[in-house]
Amino acid sequence: MVTDIKNITSIQIHELNRILEESTKLDELPYDVESNTIYRLSLNDMTKVTFFEKCARRDLVNYRDKQIGKRQSHGNCKSSTSHVFKRILPSTVVQIENLVRTQSSSTAYKSLVGNATKEPPRNVNQVKYVRKKFLRQKRLTSDELSNLYLLSLEIDNYVREMSLQPQLTVVLMHEQAEKNFQQLLSITKTPITLYYDTTFQLGDFYVSILAYVHHSFVENPVIPLAILIHDHKNREAHDKKTNILKAHPSIGKKCILISDGELSFKNSFHDAFPVMKHLRCHNHYANDLKKWLKEDFNKQYRSISKRSKRPKTISVNKNKHDDENEDNDNEDENNNEVNIQQTTLTVNISEDELYKQMKEQHVTQHMDDVLNLLRSQSKQLFLIDYEQMKKRWCPRFKKYFETWHLPHIDELGEPVRTLPLQH
Numbered sequence: 001m002v003t004d005i006k007n008i009t010s011i012q013i014h015e016l017n018r019i020l021e022e023s024t025k026l027d028e029l030p031y032d033v034e035s036n037t038i039y040r041l042s043l044n045d046m047t048k049v050t051f052f053e054k055c056a057r058r059d060l061v062n063y064r065d066k067q068i069g070k071r072q073s074h075g076n077c078k079s080s081t082s083h084v085f086k087r088i089l090p091s092t093v094v095q096i097e098n099l100v101r102t103q104s105s106s107t108a109y110k111s112l113v114g115n116a117t118k119e120p121p122r123n124v125n126q127v128k129y130v131r132k133k134f135l136r137q138k139r140l141t142s143d144e145l146s147n148l149y150l151l152s153l154e155i156d157n158y159v160r161e162m163s164l165q166p167q168l169t170v171v172l173m174h175e176q177a178e179k180n181f182q183q184l185l186s187i188t189k190t191p192i193t194l195y196y197d198t199t200f201q202l203g204d205f206y207v208s209i210l211a212y213v214h215h216s217f218v219e220n221p222v223i224p225l226a227i228l229i230h231d232h233k234n235r236e237a238h239d240k241k242t243n244i245l246k247a248h249p250s251i252g253k254k255c256i257l258i259s260d261g262e263l264s265f266k267n268s269f270h271d272a273f274p275v276m277k278h279l280r281c282h283n284h285y286a287n288d289l290k291k292w293l294k295e296d297f298n299k300q301y302r303s304i305s306k307r308s309k310r311p312k313t314i315s316v317n318k319n320k321h322d323d324e325n326e327d328n329d330n331e332d333e334n335n336n337e338v339n340i341q342q343t344t345l346t347v348n349i350s351e352d353e354l355y356k357q358m359k360e361q362h363v364t365q366h367m368d369d370v371l372n373l374l375r376s377q378s379k380q381l382f383l384i385d386y387e388q389m390k391k392r393w394c395p396r397f398k399k400y401f402e403t404w405h406l407p408h409i410d411e412l413g414e415p416v417r418t419l420p421l422q423h
Helices: 013-022 051-058 090-099 105-115 124-138 144-154 175-187 235-245 263-272 282-304 351-374 379-392 395-404
Strands: 159-163 169-172 192-199 206-213 222-230 255-259 277-280 309-319 340-350
Touching (some): 105 124, 175 222, 235 263, 263 277, 277 282, 282 395, 351 379
Antiparallel strands (some): 169 222
16 A cells, blocks of 8 residues: 555556555555545456556546545445445356356245355345346347247247238147047036137237146146237237137037137137037127226216306205204104205316216116126016116117127126036
8 A cells, every 4th residue: 555646647657656566565455544545556467457457447446535445335336225336256157157047036046045154145136147048049040930939949839820911810728738648528517617708918919729627636826838920900810829729529519619709810729619509798798888988988978077167056955953863763754754955066177087987887787787788587577677777878879788698698697507518
């Protein structure tokens, strides 16, 4: 350590050489780093960079501000909330790289923390990064379709159908999964429930998954059977899958299909298995119904909402007698009459808030009526209740329901457990 330096900002070469010759080498920096001081540190023999590069990289040499010599947080982390960066031993990095080849990132992290003899990983994110790096290196290409094609060459009878033009259509079904489903078809005595749904959040394409309930297990697990990857929502894409499923004709007699009611794959399954029962998912149905009610309400009444705040007068009924008549239950009925007085309240409420309340009330009323109708024990009771409830519906919703829903009401009201098994 050398402190007798006249001008540390413009040190001469001969002064620096003298410092290197006279000062003692230090194994590490002292805890308190002083300003206007040069420290000479010992370097490892395996170091391949120069002294000044090494010092500049680790902030070991201080020429002006002693704050530079302090250990700081890593990268762009906020020093007020982050921990001091600590480099992990190279041997630990090697252990991480070896474990992530055969284990998930979380499993490898727990194993390293539990069995660490020297120093565990910094955190689970470090192990996740190494795992992601390893998987990226194992990819055949960076293109999804190329990976899928090469995968089809490696795994037999998994990619059953793959076409790129005129539209993307890929059908995936594992051979062992197909055998397990065929075995269930041969031994089942109750209808097998099939679920078919399309997701829109996996990329620039649609993914339609066909799954079934395995009744042989107590838990009744839902197991995927076939997957369709497509970029157009038309019937031709779904026909690719149903053509493969035609190899099992007993599907039409022993299975029940539950879907969101999309016509493209509904018609495809109907042509492939004409006798198979089709039901509609109540969750999808309720969402579609609520969406139509909101859009229709906006079309009819949105123009009257001016979004301006002004006092509104609301009339409510107020009872003159609060709790006085509770103790007079045995008195004459004339003495128990309730006097009603009309009271006027003035409340500050915006047009937009009032509009939202009206729309919510409108949607809730119609939704509750339809869901209560679907709880009917039979179609006959449903029609009787329907004649009463439709009287309080708005004309547009009544026409919409009678046109698009009432003709297909059998798909919504018959429980799966009551359906007989066809032979």
